[in-house]
Amino acid sequence: MDQSSPARLRRPRGRPRRSSLRRLLQTLLLAGFAFFALAVLALLVAVMLTAQSLPTFREMMKSPQGQSVVVRASDGTELVTVGPSFGRWLAYDEIPPHMVAAMLAVEDRRFHWHPGVDPIGTARALLVNLRAGANVQGGSTITQQLARNLFLTNRKTWDRKLREAVLALAIERKFTKRAILELYLNRVYFGGGAFGIDAASRKFFGHSAHELSLAEAAIIAGLVKAPSRYAPSADPERARARGATVIATMRAIGVLTPAEAAAADTAAVSFRLAREQGDVRYFTDWVLAQLETLVDEASLPLEVTTTLVPEHQKAAEAAVATALPAGTQGAIVAMRTTGEVTAMVGGRDYATSTYNRATVARRQPGSAFKLFTYLAAIEDGLTPDTMVVDAPITIGRWSPRNDNGKFVGPVLAREAFARSINTVAVKLAQQAGFEAVAAMARRLGITTPIDTRPAMALGASEVTLLELTAAYAAVAAEGREVRPFGITRVATADGRLLYRREEPSPRVLLAPHVAAHMTAMLRAAVETGTARAAKIGRPLAGKTGTTTANKDGWFIGFTPELVAGVWIGRDDARAVPGLAGGRAPARAFAAFMAPALAGVPVGELNTAVEESIFGLEPDAEVYGLSAEEAPAAPVEEPLSERWLDEAIATPAPPPEPASP
Structure with a gap:
């Protein structure tokens, strides 16, 4: 006897119903994909429109960016004017290859690979900043830096970063990599008022960028990170040390052989800085290094009023000139x-x-x-x-x-x-x-x-x-x-x-x-x-x-x-015969204070x-x-x-x- 269940009881099993959670996930996935597609489309449209509105290469060559800063004493007397200095424009083929290599090594190693924005560098910078809880590392490419220098300010906002990325993508769409490097190396700021590698070379080394040695090129490439801090006009030893870091980086990534890196001695590089406004530049260099922490205006000419008293400065310079032992x-x-x-x-x-x-x-x-x-x-x-x-x-x-x-x-x-x-x-x-x-x-x-x-x-x-x-x-x-x-x-x-x-x-x-x-x-x-x-x-x-x-x-x-x-x-910490605090330093102090306080009521x-x-x-x-x-x-x-x-x-x- 057939022990199986009646036919009406043996109905084929239907497909299991999809859970509501699965349907929700699918909906969210489709919505996310649609949003991503729209965002990409919007980005492409923005990049295309921006690329069409960009100036021509020749127009960007002829529109120098830079900031003139007048530094004044407490009485309004002009101490120094630090203005943008531009050297001769160098075509890409005129730029020393080791200058290009040094800049790419420290600023944008994947320059020839990315489309203007480096996703790897951006992701790494984002991770580092999240771990630190602060903005301690940037992920800007050379193209992004060029966009910021030409069209934007240094304000650290998400809006500015987004516009910077769009501009960088548009620049890469409109210009070749060689053209971008040519613009960048002729326009970037290197400190001391120098814009472009030729102006920097002439200011810091006294010769054209055509003649840059590897060590000199490494020093110049190292200045971009923080011009006010690393510029030879502010701190030559720090500039040399930063240049040595650039040389070490070039060796680490295989751009230089160990022998080439060893021969590029940044410590032996000498700087040729023109005489400007006398020894007051010690003071003006010190205050200009603080300026970027006080204001974020990076393009309009500025007037900076300082605490310096001209009579005091004159007395100090005279005291140093007359009181120092040989x-x-x-x-x-x-x-x-x-x-x-x-x-x-x-x-x-x-x-x-x-x-x-x-x-x-x-x-x-x-x-x-x-x-x-x-x-x-x-x-x-x-x-x-x-x-x-x-x-x-x-x-x-x-x-x-x-x-x-x-x-x-x-x-x-x-x-x-x-x-x-x-x-x-x-x-x-x-x-x-x-x-x-x-x-x-x-x-x-x-x-x-x-x-x-x-x-x-x-x-x-x-x-x-x-x-x-x-x-x-x-x-x-x-x-x-x-x-x-x-x-x-x-x-x-x-x-x-x-x-x-x-x-x-x-x-x-x-x-x-x-x-x-x-x-x-x-x-x-x-x-x-x-x-x-x-x-x-x-x-x-x-x-x-x-x-x-x-x-x-x-x-x-x-x-x-x-x-x-x-x-x-x-400077070399060698002994100075006869030097004692109660002698030359005390006399220099008196030589300064007496004229500095002349006419001031005695307290x-x-x-x-x-x-x-x-x-x-x-x-x-x-x-x-x-x-x-x-x-x-x-x-x-x-x-x-x-x-x-x-x-x-x-x-x-x-x-x-x-x-x-």
Whole structure:
């Protein structure tokens, strides 16, 4: 008997119904595809219309882009005009092949592959920026950069990036790759007012781009990333270092052989920069580097008003010209206690060396660093009339000694500072804590690495003249923060205001009694101590500094009206016989300050301490600043190299208890 089910019960199975989720996904997929197709179509239409509206190649050759900037002193006097400089237009076949290769290596390796926008570079930049949470890497191709330079601004907005991409695609549709490179290399900005490789070559090397060596081409190619930062007119050493990076990149991607890369020595390249407006260019280069952070106007002519006082600048240049020992370089920077930089000289002669020793060079300050040691000690309870003991001290295997090799025993802190007694400074730093001394330097604006081993109390770490002068200015400002600045106003040539500096509310970095006590000791250093050569016939406070073997000489000082710092030394850090902070630097300071303050009413330094102000504390946010670890450097005489080596090699023991 058939056991199967009746026929009416054996109906064929139907197809399973598609789930609603599957239908939704299909709908979304179709909608996404349709949207993508419409977006691509819209992009194609935009590119075609843009390509039709683009100027011709000849029109783009004849319409130079660039920005003229007039920099003025505080009284309106014109200091320098930085305008667009265009050299001879070079056809593609006239451009040295290694110039093209260097530019492609660092700016757009897939130039010959992409259609104007590089999807790989864009995706990589997007990923890096997402991971960093900020815009730290760009993905613009050479064609996009050309579009931005010719038709757009540097505003970092999505709208501008989209228009830049459309323009780049349109340019690639209308012009050949060779034509695009020719436009780019003749129009891109390389810093120092130079547009195009021929203008850059003539400005920085003194010859046509036809004659560019591989090393010179690498330096020029490296400038595009940040012209104001890498241009030889701003920082020649940074320009050389950037050029070396370009050479290394070319070797890494196979454009150069190891032998060719080794032969292209950017460190041996010399720059030929024309004399322009004298040594004031140290100051104008410094402020122009800040301009792009204040305004985003990249095409209209600008008028920049600065803090520079012509009389102060003239006095500073004269002081450097007359006070420097033979074979040395020197720097002077002056500022008010509000932070306005009124004068700056970064070297003996801008025409022969544009390296700014006032803002870039890092050198050991010697005893000028004792400012921070004594400030930390004052916060720990020291006063100018505290009795301290000048006696031998040993930390680990290091035993610092005094300049005359003698010890005077009990002495007032005021006198110990004025005579720059080393043993007392080290003992005070140990009692206050070496970390506390480093934190004090950080609090007052020192950003360079600070070693916290014992020799730091005598100036073992490097600083810049600008930062150290600003730290002294904070004491002159009765403990208020001083941030150096050089630009007060930026406007277009037709008068439209783009930027005006607003006076900030300065933080209190030091309690008033701390600043007053420190001022009293700085005044003693001038009146009875190592800085007597700096006297100018009015109340003055200051400190000398001299490093091992007389390699660096410093003097930083102030009156109630003006603060100034002086550094003298050699760029190669070799010893300068007879150099000491109390000699040439102190005399250069006096040679500057006397004419700079001529006719200014005499003010009185604030050394008075009232009981009511002892309870005031610095702003809480300035605490907790940690010192960075850095290799120790030679310190001020009389420490010998052997003693310093021992101090570095031997860990310091825990701080000893304060002497009674």
